Amino acid sequence: MKSHITWQDQLVTKGERQQLHSHKSAVVWFTGLSASGKSTLCASVAKKLHEQGISTYVLDGDNIRHGLNKNLGFSQEDRSENIRRIGEVSKLFVDAGILTFTAFISPYQEDRELVRKMVEPDEFFEVFVKCSLEECERRDPKGLYKKARAGEIKGFTGISAPYEEPTNPEIVIENDQQDIETSVNQVIDFLQKRGVFAL
Numbered sequence: 001m002k003s004h005i006t007w008q009d010q011l012v013t014k015g016e017r018q019q020l021h022s023h024k025s026a027v028v029w030f031t032g033l034s035a036s037g038k039s040t041l042c043a044s045v046a047k048k049l050h051e052q053g054i055s056t057y058v059l060d061g062d063n064i065r066h067g068l069n070k071n072l073g074f075s076q077e078d079r080s081e082n083i084r085r086i087g088e089v090s091k092l093f094v095d096a097g098i099l100t101f102t103a104f105i106s107p108y109q110e111d112r113e114l115v116r117k118m119v120e121p122d123e124f125f126e127v128f129v130k131c132s133l134e135e136c137e138r139r140d141p142k143g144l145y146k147k148a149r150a151g152e153i154k155g156f157t158g159i160s161a162p163y164e165e166p167t168n169p170e171i172v173i174e175n176d177q178q179d180i181e182t183s184v185n186q187v188i189d190f191l192q193k194r195g196v197f198a199l
């Protein structure tokens, strides 16, 4: 069937959309343990940039699993499919000229590398939200670690399922060593230095 599908070019290009927005588009991929701070940082960075006239969008694990990926669970296969689909969605957002932030545990290096390869080399920035398991468990905002320790949630990342730390991320956030504002500014400074936008 696939051989009968042809690619339809659009009349407006990605470059032209970026020009309209007056900045580049890219996917800024946050990865880390549950409660490391991915959602908080994505939301705060996106809001701060939005207020400065940058077109942003956040794709967040919990929300995507309510809709697009509601048929997926937390086996290795389902997590990989989750990340693959988010990668494809991110690619569409980048094509639309939007600076896109994603907040998924994305525990497997191979899955993250697959997403990296979906877009151009200067369109993917991996952000490792580093936070010790001990601190994540102390925060435990949804009570999930407690349930995982009690055996009520099987295959929970960091407890009974693996988390593969990024080997070569663009940004490492020591998010158990500094406050949220410092972490937010670290991401914004990095993106500005890489020429994604000029504030």
Ligand SMILES: Nc1ncnc2c1ncn2[C@@H]1O[C@H](COP(=O)(O)OS(=O)(=O)O)[C@@H](OP(=O)(O)O)[C@H]1O
Residues within 6 Å of the ligand: 033, 034, 035, 039, 061, 062, 065, 074, 078, 079, 080, 082, 083, 103, 104, 105, 106, 107, 142, 144, 153, 154, 155, 156, 157, 161
């Ligand atoms: N077994 C298990 N392991 C890890 N996390 C679990 C699990 N079950 C439910 N949750 C909740 O789902 C959120 C993670 O979803 P993600 O789509 O980011 O996960 S993954 O990237 O596919 O691994 C995660 O949200 P965050 O805490 O925001 O990371 C949890 O709230």
Ligand SMILES: Nc1ncnc2c1ncn2[C@@H]1O[C@H](COP(=O)(O)OP(=O)(O)O)[C@@H](O)[C@H]1O
Residues within 6 Å of the ligand: 032, 033, 034, 035, 036, 037, 038, 039, 040, 041, 103, 139, 141, 175, 176, 178, 179, 180, 183
């Ligand atoms: N730098 C930080 N210092 C202290 N607490 C933080 C920091 N970053 C995030 N948090 C807090 O940690 C908790 C988990 O953050 P969240 O963004 O929900 O994590 P994740 O999306 O990775 O599961 C929240 O209560 C949040 O306010």
